[in-house]
Amino acid sequence: MFTTHPPAAAGAAGHFSPQAPRPIIEFEMAIIQVRGLAKSYRVYQKQEGLLASVRGLFHRRYRLVQAVRGIDLDVEEGQFVAFLGPNGAGKTTTLKLLSGVITPTRGTAEVMGFVPWKRDNAYRRRFALVMGQKNQLWWDLPAQESFRLHQQIYRIEPERFERTRDELVDLLRVGGLLSQPVRELSLGERMKMELIAALLHSPEVLFLDEPTIGLDVIAQHNIQNFLRHYQQLRRITILLTSHYMKDVAALCKRVVIIAQGRIMYDGSLAGIVDRFSGHKVITLQFADEAALPADLDRYGQVLEQQAPKARIRVPRRAVPELLAAILARHTIEDVSVEDPPLEEVIAEMFSQADDRIAAEERAEQLA
Amino acid sequence: MLAKARTWWTILRICLEERLVYRGDFALGTLMRFLPIVTQIFLWRAVFEATSGSSIAGYQYHELIAYYLLTMVTRAFSSMPGLASGIALQIRNGEIKKFLIQPIDMIGFLLLSRVAHKLVYYTVALGPFALVFYLCRGFFAGWPDPGTLAAFAASLLMAFLLGFFLEATFGMLGFWFLDVSSLLFVYMLFNFFFSGHMFPIDMLPGIWGDLVQLLPLKYLAYYPAAVFLGKVEGAALVTGLWVQLGWVLFFFAASRLALALGLRRYSGFGG
Amino acid sequence: MTESPRYLRVFGTFARNSLVRDMTFRANFLIDCVSSLSWVFMNLGFYVLIFEYTSEIGARTGWQKYEFFVFLSTTLFVNSVVQAFFMPNANELSELIRTGHLDFALLKPIDTQFIVSLARIEWSSLANFVFAFVLLCYSLVQLNFTPQPVQFVLYPLYLACGVAILYSLMIALSSVSIWLGRNQSLYDFWFYITNFSRYPMEIYAGRIGTPLRRVFTFAIPVLIVVNVPARLLARPLESQNWPLAAFALVATAGSLAASRWVFQRALASYRSASS
Numbered sequence: 001m002f003t004t005h006p007p008a009a010a011g012a013a014g015h016f017s018p019q020a021p022r023p024i025i026e027f028e029m030a031i032i033q034v035r036g037l038a039k040s041y042r043v044y045q046k047q048e049g050l051l052a053s054v055r056g057l058f059h060r061r062y063r064l065v066q067a068v069r070g071i072d073l074d075v076e077e078g079q080f081v082a083f084l085g086p087n088g089a090g091k092t093t094t095l096k097l098l099s100g101v102i103t104p105t106r107g108t109a110e111v112m113g114f115v116p117w118k119r120d121n122a123y124r125r126r127f128a129l130v131m132g133q134k135n136q137l138w139w140d141l142p143a144q145e146s147f148r149l150h151q152q153i154y155r156i157e158p159e160r161f162e163r164t165r166d167e168l169v170d171l172l173r174v175g176g177l178l179s180q181p182v183r184e185l186s187l188g189e190r191m192k193m194e195l196i197a198a199l200l201h202s203p204e205v206l207f208l209d210e211p212t213i214g215l216d217v218i219a220q221h222n223i224q225n226f227l228r229h230y231q232q233l234r235r236i237t238i239l240l241t242s243h244y245m246k247d248v249a250a251l252c253k254r255v256v257i258i259a260q261g262r263i264m265y266d267g268s269l270a271g272i273v274d275r276f277s278g279h280k281v282i283t284l285q286f287a288d289e290a291a292l293p294a295d296l297d298r299y300g301q302v303l304e305q306q307a308p309k310a311r312i313r314v315p316r317r318a319v320p321e322l323l324a325a326i327l328a329r330h331t332i333e334d335v336s337v338e339d340p341p342l343e344e345v346i347a348e349m350f351s352q353a354d355d356r357i358a359a360e361e362r363a364e365q366l367a
Numbered sequence: 368m369l370a371k372a373r374t375w376w377t378i379l380r381i382c383l384e385e386r387l388v389y390r391g392d393f394a395l396g397t398l399m400r401f402l403p404i405v406t407q408i409f410l411w412r413a414v415f416e417a418t419s420g421s422s423i424a425g426y427q428y429h430e431l432i433a434y435y436l437l438t439m440v441t442r443a444f445s446s447m448p449g450l451a452s453g454i455a456l457q458i459r460n461g462e463i464k465k466f467l468i469q470p471i472d473m474i475g476f477l478l479l480s481r482v483a484h485k486l487v488y489y490t491v492a493l494g495p496f497a498l499v500f501y502l503c504r505g506f507f508a509g510w511p512d513p514g515t516l517a518a519f520a521a522s523l524l525m526a527f528l529l530g531f532f533l534e535a536t537f538g539m540l541g542f543w544f545l546d547v548s549s550l551l552f553v554y555m556l557f558n559f560f561f562s563g564h565m566f567p568i569d570m571l572p573g574i575w576g577d578l579v580q581l582l583p584l585k586y587l588a589y590y591p592a593a594v595f596l597g598k599v600e601g602a603a604l605v606t607g608l609w610v611q612l613g614w615v616l617f618f619f620a621a622s623r624l625a626l627a628l629g630l631r632r633y634s635g636f637g638g
Numbered sequence: 639m640t641e642s643p644r645y646l647r648v649f650g651t652f653a654r655n656s657l658v659r660d661m662t663f664r665a666n667f668l669i670d671c672v673s674s675l676s677w678v679f680m681n682l683g684f685y686v687l688i689f690e691y692t693s694e695i696g697a698r699t700g701w702q703k704y705e706f707f708v709f710l711s712t713t714l715f716v717n718s719v720v721q722a723f724f725m726p727n728a729n730e731l732s733e734l735i736r737t738g739h740l741d742f743a744l745l746k747p748i749d750t751q752f753i754v755s756l757a758r759i760e761w762s763s764l765a766n767f768v769f770a771f772v773l774l775c776y777s778l779v780q781l782n783f784t785p786q787p788v789q790f791v792l793y794p795l796y797l798a799c800g801v802a803i804l805y806s807l808m809i810a811l812s813s814v815s816i817w818l819g820r821n822q823s824l825y826d827f828w829f830y831i832t833n834f835s836r837y838p839m840e841i842y843a844g845r846i847g848t849p850l851r852r853v854f855t856f857a858i859p860v861l862i863v864v865n866v867p868a869r870l871l872a873r874p875l876e877s878q879n880w881p882l883a884a885f886a887l888v889a890t891a892g893s894l895a896a897s898r899w900v901f902q903r904a905l906a907s908y909r910s911a912s913s
Contacts, residue, residue: 097740099745100744101744102910103906119750121642121660124746128745134738145655149651149652149655152643153648153747154643154747361903399826402833403830404836406836406837409837409843410837412842412844413841414691414695416696417692419697420693423692456705519894549669553676566684570691573702
């Protein structure tokens with residue numbers, strides 16, 4: 001795609017001059033560029049037992065936690081990327097690094113040409129971070145007061161502010177709730193207000209950390225719809241972390257899977273199954289209940305059998321052969337061959353990662 | 368019986384461990400607590416300078432400083448930070464339910480955890496206290512006789528119990544009043560002013576002095592210090608100690624009564 | 639949308655929001671006012687009691703009863719302002735750090751120290767300010783003293799310096815809590831250090847007192863906080879005071895600069911609580 005450089009990245013270039021010779025091909029510079037980013041913490045260890053606690057009075061023991069172990073990432077402008085991973089994988093830490101909230105132990109990152117942890121006001125005015133479990137609005141005051149504070153801090157012109165606010169309030173359908181104290185709103189409504197607050201200054205990059213956590217299904221659905229609509233409308237770049245598959249499946253084409261502080265996979269959702277799953281699940285419906293064979297396990301791992309249906313997990317490559325054998329030997333009324341559920345694939349991927357890290361750490365200790 | 372003792376021991380041990388986690392706070396905090404004494408020393412010296420040496424309410428300058436140091440010791444026994452507010456909080460947020468369900472006596476449990484707290488505190492505080500008293504030994508006219516020392520020790524122990532049951536009773540008021548914090552604040556204010564923490568009660572003129580002497584608050588700071596310094600002797604001393612014991616028993620009964628009535632009221636509301 | 643925020647206006651919004659919030663809990667507001675006033679009355683009572691036994695604090699220092707009350711009202715002015723504007727924020731800072739809510743302050747295109755120092759205002763602490771004013775007027779009347787025009791200007795100026803010095807100390811201590819974690823002893827530390835500022839400098843004399851006085855004048859200038867403005871009114875135009883008054887301005891600037899440096903350093907090592 002041919003575009004001009006993102007405004008802040010260019011050195012002297014402020015305006016595009018029509019007289020200047022236009023480059024034939026311009027490479028799109030990734031709006032987010034991360035190289036080798038890592039973050040480790042020291043965590044104080046509490047000892048069990050009375051004597052150890054007394055000893056702890058004089059000598060503290062630390063444990064090094066490596067939240068992020070070196071990640072590389074490129075995100076183009078206008079992409080909607082999901083970070084998927086179990087708790088403690090490093091998703092939130094990565095977002096915080098990219099927001100400049102914490103400083104990394106090693107590595108570099110650039111967002112819109114800025115180094116996030118320098119905390120330039122120019123940068124902070126152009127992105128937003130929303131955290132699902134933390135609320136930044138004033139608790140006892142109506143949301144509109146917090147919005148007004150936002151307007152002043154970000155110096156948004158009044159007409160633009162009102163227009164944006166009304167637009168967002170409409171989209172999220174929270175019209176009557178603006179003058180109620182935030183503590184009186186439901187969890188879902190509060191989340192919507194948080195989103196509005198984050199988008200009032202029309203950021204170009206949006207970081208969302210588990211925005212739908214703790215919400216009921218309808219609220220989750222509403223927020224997902226809103227995000228999809230808003231992103232299509234404004235073409236902003238969004239990074240979303242979640243451990244809900246539904247968020248991801250509904251919104252993002254590109255998925256980055258993080259586990260143990262490392263990127264395990266970066267690509268499309270469909271690709272995950274192709275790459276990581278060596279198995280398929282065959283569901284069989286037998287012709288009559290009594291005909292359920294007792295020796296199903298010779299074909300593969302039996303997941304479930306309740307007459308007249310059975311589900312078996314078989315290696316991919318063996319599917320045609322096994323199907324043929326089963327169909328030949330038994331009377332089958334219905335058969336389907338499916339990929340295992342995505343969660344399962346991912347969970348397996350995580351446990352593989354865990355094992356690998358554990359082995360690495362053991363190797364390090366022995367070295 | 369043995370099982371119960373073991374339970375108590377486990378509870379004590381857990382409370383001790385919990386306290387020890389924040390050891391940085393402890394060490395620093397203890398030393399800090401003596402800093403106001405420094406300003407008091409200078410302040411009173413300036414005051415006595417202006418009066419050219421006469422005594423104030425029966426205290427000479429060095430006696431007055433010794434008094435303040437001794438009230439620090441008493442306060443180390445009688446102060447119960449967070450006890451009343453903790454109880455009120457537990458009542459307010461429903462944690463008190465566990466004492467309805469579990470076979471644990473709330474007051475006993477709290478007493479034990481306070482003992483744990485104090486034990487750890489004394490361990491850490493012994494050093495700083497000894498250091499300060501050594502540096503300030505010039506303010507003391509030597510050790511009192513064994514009888515006085517025994518009376519001093521007795522009044523300290525009773526100060527601990529009195530402080531505990533008094534504050535526990537206040538905390539129990541949370542069963543009847545939703546917001547106990549203002550009540551507690553008033554109590555703290557009175558405690559600070561009329562317990563002798565701020566100045567020896569002897570300084571209060573006439574009728575005020577007599578009234579305050581009747582309150583139990585004086586036993587929380589003033590009384591043991593006065594005993595040590597020999598301001599209370601003989602028959603008056605014996606009477607004073609008996610009255611202190613009386614107050615301890617009174618508040619012991621009051622706290623138990625408040626707990627029983629309060630729990631009954633609480634369970635009457637369900638929830 | 640490219641200019642930096644108008645700090646005064648943002649502060650105005652903070653003030654307004656805090657007032658609205660305080661008025662929502664009106665009963666608590668009144669209780670807080672009464673509480674802080676009772677505390678002041680108790681302290682005043684203590685000094686009234688002392689003056690029953692003596693006519694002056696310190697021999698020939700000039701701090702007699704009503705001069706000392708001027709000193710006391712100066713203490714109240716400074717402390718009430720610090721308690722109203724800065725103390726709630728300093729307390730909040732360690733909560734912000736503990737819960738990780740400091741993240742939000744770091745995300746905003748506004749100076750972090752500003753937002754962290756002024757976001758909340760506790761209006762009820764200004765009850766002491768009003769009382770201090772009453773006490774001051776009463777004492778000045780008893781002393782038959784009318785301040786000159788220059789004192790009307792300098793007194794508030796030095797009150798502001800005092801507030802700035804205490805604020806610097808407070809923010810420096812709060813920043814340290816980013817490293818130390820839970821920090822009840824840091825608050826105690828603040829209380830104990832500022833305790834020294836509540837008495838006339840003259841009482842710190844002698845072998846230990848004089849070095850102490852020097853430390854708290856030149857190293858941690860808390861003695862400047864109340865003494866300089868109070869002397870301005872109670873012992874005006876004594877030539878020995880001028881160097882100290884000049885130094886007070888230097889101390890204020892130095893304190894503010896030093897505390898900002900500590901704050902920036904602390905921010906650099908902020909960890910952000912895990913969600």
